[in-house]
Amino acid sequence: MLIAIDIGNTTLQIGVFNDRKIVHTWRLATNHDRLSDEYGIFVASLLRYEGIRIEQIDGAIISSVVPALAPVFQEVCRRFLRTEPLLVSPHMRKPVRVAIEHTEELGADRIVDAVAAVSRYGPPPLIVVDFGTATVFDAINESGVYIGGAISPGIGISTEALFDRASRLARIDLDRPPAAIGTRTETALQSGILFGYVGLVEGIIARFRQELGDARVVATGGWAPRIAEETQVLDVVDEDLILWGLRELYYYNAEGTP
Numbered sequence: 001m002l003i004a005i006d007i008g009n010t011t012l013q014i015g016v017f018n019d020r021k022i023v024h025t026w027r028l029a030t031n032h033d034r035l036s037d038e039y040g041i042f043v044a045s046l047l048r049y050e051g052i053r054i055e056q057i058d059g060a061i062i063s064s065v066v067p068a069l070a071p072v073f074q075e076v077c078r079r080f081l082r083t084e085p086l087l088v089s090p091h092m093r094k095p096v097r098v099a100i101e102h103t104e105e106l107g108a109d110r111i112v113d114a115v116a117a118v119s120r121y122g123p124p125p126l127i128v129v130d131f132g133t134a135t136v137f138d139a140i141n142e143s144g145v146y147i148g149g150a151i152s153p154g155i156g157i158s159t160e161a162l163f164d165r166a167s168r169l170a171r172i173d174l175d176r177p178p179a180a181i182g183t184r185t186e187t188a189l190q191s192g193i194l195f196g197y198v199g200l201v202e203g204i205i206a207r208f209r210q211e212l213g214d215a216r217v218v219a220t221g222g223w224a225p226r227i228a229e230e231t232q233v234l235d236v237v238d239e240d241l242i243l244w245g246l247r248e249l250y251y252y253n254a255e256g257t258p
Contacts, residue, residue: 004246007064015243040080060085063108116245131221
């Protein structure tokens with residue numbers, strides 16, 4: 001079995017694959033201060049809870065946008081899972097060619113999302129929208145080449161910034177308002193945040209399509225299902241996209257692909 005671990009700024013996503021089937025997934029809050037022993041005991045406990053023995057794990061791959069946690073999880077894999085993990089980097093072998101300036105600046109999550117999108121939802125052109133701490137838009141052209149993208153603040157941190165800076169605005173639940181024109185402060189906020197963010201997504205995708213052509217749009221990340229309810233521009237929602245991309249990269253860099 002293969003364990004795939006994606007370390008995001010706010011969310012830790014773990015998946016276990018048995019050949020081509022994803023058998024278990026977990027989403028946890030990222031704790032930047034937790035030590036390798038703590039994470040190791042936690043991961044081992046999750047596996048045991050699902051009836052997976054440590055000796056069944058024969059491969060591991062990690063992607064991380066939190067530099068300090070990459071070595072922590074490498075140690076978790078070595079000590080607790082008894083396997084040497086593959087760490088995603090911009091310079092590793094990958095089935096998608098990258099054609100951007102300063103490839104060393106490209107986040108691991110963006111590489112993995114692009115690989116998964118081409119593998120599962122091709123043929124290109126493709127647009128990937130990852131609703132995480134930041135909302136990241138990535139573009140793969142008709143030749144299957146990753147050519148760049150756009151990054152905007154995520155809906156969560158944008159909302160938190162508004163509430164932190166505007167002392168008279170109380171925190172609200174981001175439910176769908178009854179109309180775009182809010183008649184109370186609460187519904188006005190809901191409209192501005194939710195519909196405003198939908199407008200951002202639709203606007204950037206429209207601009208990308210002007211440059212790419214009629215690209216299919218694949219959405220992932222925590223807010224993807226919610227935003228997809230409010231727009232027709234997201235063709236596919238795949239909350240496990242990054243895990244599938246990690247699997248693809250692992251076997252692409254190993255001898256033989258199951």
